[in-house]
Amino acid sequence: MGRFEGKTVIVTGAGGGIGRCHALAFAREGANVVVNDLGVTREGARAGQPLAEGVAEEIRRQGGRAVADMHSVAEREGAEGILHTALEAFGRVDVLVNNAGILRDRTILKMSDEEWDAVIAVHLRGTFLCTQVVARQLVEQGEGGAIINTSSTSGLWGNFGQANYGAAKAGIAGFTFTAALEFARYGIRVNAIVPVAKTRMTEDISSVPEALKPEHISPLVLYLASDLAKGVTGRIFGIYGGQVQEYYLE
16 A cells, blocks of 8 residues: 555646656555646646646556646636545545746846746745645645645745746745744645756756756655655755755745
8 A cells, every 4th residue: 555545636737847757656656646737838838738637647547546637826716626626536635736837037137027927926826826725625624734835946046037936936935934834733734845857847957967857856745745754844855866955044
């Protein structure tokens, strides 16, 4: 029996890259998986193919249980729709992995309002909306739960041309600390990861080596979602190539 047998996990942005690896890893450990992905390119344009359904089908072919969801995390109706998909398919939710993201890189002097707003909406607003909606369900269930957010080195130290992305990811770090404090009374743990891996989001960054594969990230996420991490909350962990380092923001 896997570590997550009988548990339901929502992974946003799970149509490819790190999110797909999370979804597959949870499924291998027995979880019911909600594979959320709007089906867009890294810039937020429609990709023209049902990415979420492809990953869900991949899980089912391997004997796992999964359902696809194509709601947008950037809208309240979308976040509520994701939860509805989970409850309709599996009757409960236990873990949320906020992973959805897009890029609209531009220097500050050239960045448009739309480029700023789009990235903030998916990363920061999306993390807030999905966390709020799922946390309310976890409180109602009364059995605790785990939420894992996704921050970035761009949010902690900055990166050229990524003011929007960096601001959103820094906000996610702060949001994680506050959510952990507020949800502790309900037994809901909230942590964040800062992953470094070669995916479509980082394909243009030459400093990210091919050896840093997205599947190296998922073991940490599964640990943080599991009962082994019951005492771990309000923390931020960097992970690259299977190496883990906790970040302390002072």
